[in-house]
Amino acid sequence: MNIEVIGEDNFKTSTAANGLVEMKEIIVFPETSSWLDANFLWHACTNSFDTPRSYLFLSGYTRLVLRLSGNQLLINHDNNAHSHVVKRNAFYEFSGDWPTTCEVDSPCKDLHVTYKTGEVAVSATVFESKDDDIVVPLSSRGTSTFLYNTQGETATVTYKDKTIELPVGHALFFNKDLSYDDNDEEECEIAMKGEKGKVARIVSVRFSSDPDALSLSSEETHRPRSSFSEFAEAPTTTGKKLLNMIPSSQYSSAGLHQYKWQRVGYVPPTSSNQTLAPPPIVVDDLDISSFEKGKIHTAWINLVQDGFGEWIKIPVIIARGVNDGPVFGITAAVHGNELNGVPGIHRLIQHINVNKLTGSVIACPCVNVTGFLSYKRYFRDGRDLNRTFPGKETGFASQVYCHAVLTKLISHFEYHIDLHTASFGRVNSYYVRCDMLDPVVESFAWLCNPQIILHNSGQDGTLRGAATELGIKSITIEVGNPQSFQKTFISWTYAGVRRMLDYLKMYHLSDISRSPPNKDNIVLCAGGYWMYTRCGGLLDVYPLVNAFVKKGDLIGRVKNIFGNISEEIYAPEDGMVVGKSSNPVAFAGDRVIHLGIPHPEGTPLPQAEGENY
Numbered sequence: 333m334n335i336e337v338i339g340e341d342n343f344k345t346s347t348a349a350n351g352l353v354e355m356k357e358i359i360v361f362p363e364t365s366s367w368l369d370a371n372f373l374w375h376a377c378t379n380s381f382d383t384p385r386s387y388l389f390l391s392g393y394t395r396l397v398l399r400l401s402g403n404q405l406l407i408n409h410d411n412n413a414h415s416h417v418v419k420r421n422a423f424y425e426f427s428g429d430w431p432t433t434c435e436v437d438s439p440c441k442d443l444h445v446t447y448k449t450g451e452v453a454v455s456a457t458v459f460e461s462k463d464d465d466i467v468v469p470l471s472s473r474g475t476s477t478f479l480y481n482t483q484g485e486t487a488t489v490t491y492k493d494k495t496i497e498l499p500v501g502h503a504l505f506f507n508k509d510l511s512y513d514d515n516d517e518e519e520c521e522i523a524m525k526g527e528k529g530k531v532a533r534i535v536s537v538r539f540s541s542d543p544d545a546l547s548l549s550s551e552e553t554h555r556p557r558s559s560f561s562e563f564a565e566a567p568t569t570t571g572k573k574l575l576n577m578i579p580s581s582q583y584s585s586a587g588l589h590q591y592k593w594q595r596v597g598y599v600p601p602t603s604s605n606q607t608l609a610p611p612p613i614v615v616d617d618l619d620i621s622s623f624e625k626g627k628i629h630t631a632w633i634n635l636v637q638d639g640f641g642e643w644i645k646i647p648v649i650i651a652r653g654v655n656d657g658p659v660f661g662i663t664a665a666v667h668g669n670e671l672n673g674v675p676g677i678h679r680l681i682q683h684i685n686v687n688k689l690t691g692s693v694i695a696c697p698c699v700n701v702t703g704f705l706s707y708k709r710y711f712r713d714g715r716d717l718n719r720t721f722p723g724k725e726t727g728f729a730s731q732v733y734c735h736a737v738l739t740k741l742i743s744h745f746e747y748h749i750d751l752h753t754a755s756f757g758r759v760n761s762y763y764v765r766c767d768m769l770d771p772v773v774e775s776f777a778w779l780c781n782p783q784i785i786l787h788n789s790g791q792d793g794t795l796r797g798a799a800t801e802l803g804i805k806s807i808t809i810e811v812g813n814p815q816s817f818q819k820t821f822i823s824w825t826y827a828g829v830r831r832m833l834d835y836l837k838m839y840h841l842s843d844i845s846r847s848p849p850n851k852d853n854i855v856l857c858a859g860g861y862w863m864y865t866r867c868g869g870l871l872d873v874y875p876l877v878n879a880f881v882k883k884g885d886l887i888g889r890v891k892n893i894f895g896n897i898s899e900e901i902y903a904p905e906d907g908m909v910v911g912k913s914s915n916p917v918a919f920a921g922d923r924v925i926h927l928g929i930p931h932p933e934g935t936p937l938p939q940a941e942g943e944n945y
Contacts, residue, residue, distance in 0.1 A: 668703020
């Protein structure tokens with residue numbers, strides 16, 4: 333791939349006929365085409381000006397504008413009463429055939445990207461950082477990419493075995509003339525550093541005349557911190573840790589201006605992916621010894637009676653190995669709308685060969701039957717089962733139900749994992765809740781290879797806490813988001829359970845990597861808490877889950893129904909975003925983010941505190 337660095341002093345410079353704008357051309361393709369003749373596929377330049385001006389009318393083109401310097405840049409279309417503010421960290425897009433003017437109150441410089449609508453796909457991203465390494469993908473076939481250092485210090489770009497210095501005001505081009513035509517997906521690394529603590533900014537712009545050659549999803553430029561590569565369904569990353577870096581602005585044009593929909597082909601699944609479990613029997617209690625060794629069994633356990641006097645039953649899958657050994661229990665859907673654990677259990681049972689299993693795996697894919705059937709988190713009496721354990725034999729409805737679950741099912745376990753997700757209106761990282769001062773539990777947590785481990789005791793009415801009180805080694809795994817199946821999260825959970833079974837010498841690893849999880853990719857938090865709104869309104873939470881935020885970072889805003897900001901929410905201290913609200917409608921006192929506080933390396937863990945909800 334041809335690589336070229338060009339400084340701003342060597343950009344082709346021209347001044348508009350009206351003398352208002354100085355333009356420095358960064359790239360034009362084809363190189364023989366002309367901006368003024370409007371016969372190009374794509375074009376990028378910087379414009380410097382200090383007075384209001386009009387934009388050239390370009391029918392059939394789309395424009396992206398990014399403010400590089402100056403106090404203010406306002407763009408107006410059709411003399412509308414409303415003008416659009418162009419930011420320094422976000423591209424503003426508009427059609428080239430809209431009559432457009434702009435206003436400034438001081439000398440201004442912008443980055444201007446123009447491309448042929450419907451014929452070119454564009455991905456434009458602003459990266460901001462004070463001191464970090466970032467990974468930028470470089471699609472090769474039919475694709476040209478340039479990196480433009482707009483602020484900070486000289487950046488160091490690594491591509492394969494080459495190291496390239498990129499000073500401020502310089503552009504680095506990959507495959508500028510499209511002569512490199514390889515199918516391989518490539519990438520480069522950029523070491524960014526802000527000048528005297530200020531934010532560094534680098535702009536990445538990719539052009540392709542073949543929209544299929546670009547994958548323009550957010551996952552391309554925002555790489556997750558953890559590396560999960562044991563199985564095909566999980567994403568693979570090779571980049572640096574991105575603790576302090578997220579793309580501050582990403583614009584992708586593919587599909588936005590196509591005049592016809594790009595349809596995706598469908599390939600039906602080739603595997604049935606079923607457990608082939610036998611028909612269930614009905615029992616009043618789980619007597620593991622009554623089930624034949626070397627087979628998988630299913631059962632309904634009678635728990636409590638409903639309004640007809642009929643039994644509410646929970647489903648249980650029993651995988652008994654040919655040899656005696658530990659009893660490993662798995663529960664899911666204690667909250668009725670938290671479903672990712674269900675297919676995770678199915679996948680585990682599908683892949684277990686009981687002739688190679690030592691001990692028993694007991695799985696309950698749905699604990700909260702009434703919540704599951706009504707698509708709700710809570711039990712039929714409106715109470716949260718995971719705040720009600722251990723329950724009471726003669727208490728209210730959910731207490732009686734929890735007591736039955738604990739005595740008829742959970743009490744037979746020696747080891748236990750409880751699979752949860754975020755609740756309605758929230759999203760979660762892939763994280764583990766457990767008491768890291770227990771050596772076995774600590775091992776389970778690391779073997780899950782989560783993004784985050786939250787060290788707490790599991791008290792306050794949780795199933796995990798009740799199991800722990802019975803002497804059962806128990807952890808909670810938070811597996812993504814509610815009322816959905818997320819294949820990647822399910823695969824991560826499956827791999828973690830398989831490692832735990834291998835650790836207990838119950839079942840060997842075969843299709844899962846034997847390499848231990850990389851603890852450097854996992855953030856251990858000694859505690860955490862939820863942040864809440866002070867005002868009601870429309871809530872916008874900015875950081876992604878599993879992002880690292882610093883004290884003082886703006887993490888959310890609340891606006892009233894008329895669009896005015898009523899509250900800005902800032903991080904009170906450094907921490908990890910364990911989970912966050914995804915519901916835009918917020919009352920005063922609603923959740924914003926679950927902030928996990930990373931534990932300092934080399935210091936002893938404190939005693940585990942109770943759950944933080």
